Amino acid sequence: MNEDLLVMSQITKIYSNGVMANDKVDFSVKAGEIHALMGENGAGKSTLMNILYGEHQPEEGDIFLEGKKVRISSPNEAIALGIGMVHQHFMLVPSLSVAQNIYLGMEPRKNGLIDMKTMIAQAEEIAEKYNFKIQTTARVADIPVGMKQKVEILKALARGAKILILDEPTAVLTPQETEELFHELMEFKKKGHTIIFISHKLKEIKQICDRITIMKNGRSMGTYNMGDMDERSISRLMVGRDVIKTIEKKKANPTETILEVKNLSCINEDGKHAVNNINLKVRRGEILGIAGVEGNGQSEFVECISGMRKDYKGQVSILGQCVDKLNIKKIRKAGLSHISEDRMSYGVATEASISDNLISDKLGESMVGYGPILSSKKISKLSSELVENFLIKCSSYKQPVSMLSGGNMQKVVVAREFAREPAVMIANQPSRGVDVGATEFIHKKLVEIRDKGSAVLLVSADLNEVMELSDSLAVFYGGEVVAYFEDSKSVTEEELGYYMLGLSRQSEEQIQRLG
């Protein structure tokens, strides 16, 4: 039990876009333990595990299995070494049966044809061995998410996995399914399997893991025995800023309500209750920040209010006008601007020119033409102005957006969204993948627009950004608001971490001040 089964030593991974995802990370697991790998999104957990599973190659570092140095250059080799991975997004073929998925590519045969009977018998046998209740002849498309995950686990076990990597396995599960999964994981442990459990849910990890390795910003923050750690000490290691950057701004002077959200609930594509009965108000002249670990309903929430998602319950109104039934164009007319978190899909049309991107929401308006006819004079004037004011570095506004850096691309989005002086600005992860200079610029612009009388809703997983830029602060956890601070300066980052990880929750009265 004390021998290290697997050691990853000094792993460094730099992606082709220059992001250093792993920086000299040491990681080791002992035989027969459940080892938690914890950290916020983007901390480098998945990268480290993808390296172990042979999907990525590290720039530096070695992997040792049972004391012997190994090179893992493909998932095939990882499987051969007894390493199995259950991805967060399932790798299953929906139209095939459970048994067919488990044995995909290694189906038992008789006379050249697949021996269905033997295959089903083998699948039942392995399911029985690990105490999985699963119907092996059902089509994967017809079974619930929790079952699909079991199929993935069985797939790895059928290929002889001794070390099982589970990438955020509970993210898609209901509480009952989670309980069941934990029960099964304990069984594996008893049978001698080793499990690496990626998660950012503290309570779960506390419940089943023996040891924990915490990652932050691509570095390991150390490996600890679970018994020696309490939730608060883990939270301190996981959340927190390395360098505190302050943003200069005057004190906010909020006046009347501009954006009002009442009892908003929605269900996402996984069939989970992503947003649960949220009430909030954003007032003129304030920046309301929404903090939270990603995947706690922020994306769905923004999709609902920006009109990208229509199947929600509740009311959204802008300046007193109900916008539930309006299409995106009309919602924008009502005064909403939106910087999407997914720049490449929703922010810009990458192959179109900078100026085409800048005018794409102003077609038919007098800013860019006369009625339905576009005026190249007006377009060129507007584009040059925006390029200049928003410091977009380019050789000409006719350049395609795809030629720009991430920061400049985001500036194009910001320039377009700011040009109409919106009543409400929703900035969702505005500085993601953006360089320091552009981030600073975007922050300055957001403060500027606040002072001009807009209401700003800032959603960010970046603590620095959300704490420094916001005037007031709400915390999302599990699709709900769990805390609200009228003054964002009144909360410490340590305290914020507890709310973000679901360790504490304010009283209903405190939360209700937000709506």
Added chain:
Amino acid sequence: MQQLFDIIFTTSFAYSILRVSTPLILAGMAALVSERAGVANIAIEGMMLISALTGVVVSAKTQSCFLGVSVGVIAGILVSLILAYFILQLKANNIMCGLAINAIAKGGTVFVLYLLTGSKGASTALNSATVPKIDIPLIKDIPILGEIISGQSILTYLAIIMVALMHIFIFKTRMGIRISAVGENEKAVDSVGISVAKTRYIALLISGFFSGLAGVFLSMSYMSGFTANMTSGRGFIALAANSMGQNTPWGTLAAALIFGAADSAANYLQVLAVPAQFIQMIPYVTTILGITLYCIYRGRKEKKLKMKMLSHQEAEGQSA
């Protein structure tokens, strides 16, 4: 009306359905296997044309029907190999490549025909072979059924046998399952260490084989000789038949028979005052309507389910 029934309820009409459907069945199998692998193969039309001409030319030169059919089919496979190379190796867009092959085939076959015969229309100058028709013992003596089923081209029987073989191949062999899996979720296949590109190569080669057979049937059985653009859209109808048959061999066979029936009805009904173009339109209009209605139904059902879940969870929340 009486006249219409007189025409449709005859054994010769039923016999002609089988004959007219044969190229659609074969091309439908070509569509099926590529579609299952996740590559829409619109080049079936072009492959059919090239195979049709190759079959005629080779059989005329060698005076062997068997060689004509074989080389014709090989031509189809070779063209599919080129297509696969462009799509899978060079990562070119499969629709663009398909369009290019169709355009080359359409002009190229006429060009080659002209070089060989001096005619731009038909290969009447070539003395090409035709695939023999055979009587099936026992069945041919059954009244009505015998007249319909017996006496068809060997390739027609082969087409139906192929449908059965495809059913076994797709659902009962490792390669068949892999092809379907690649089309549905290539990551799933990749994650268990199977080569996605290799699987698609094989699927496209099989698609070429069936396109070749379909083409050869047209010029060496359906008609005795090659005429310019003789496929007249059958490669595309086969894609429709496959999608109507929901990517299953027997379903595609059924859809091909429906299209074939409409096609031969159009031939037969020309004696009536109804314009043939109108009759030819019917199967497509039905397909479009059917698909539209199905999609509307599915969309509504999904939305309903979501809303139901919301109210359900809300009710639970309140009771708690």
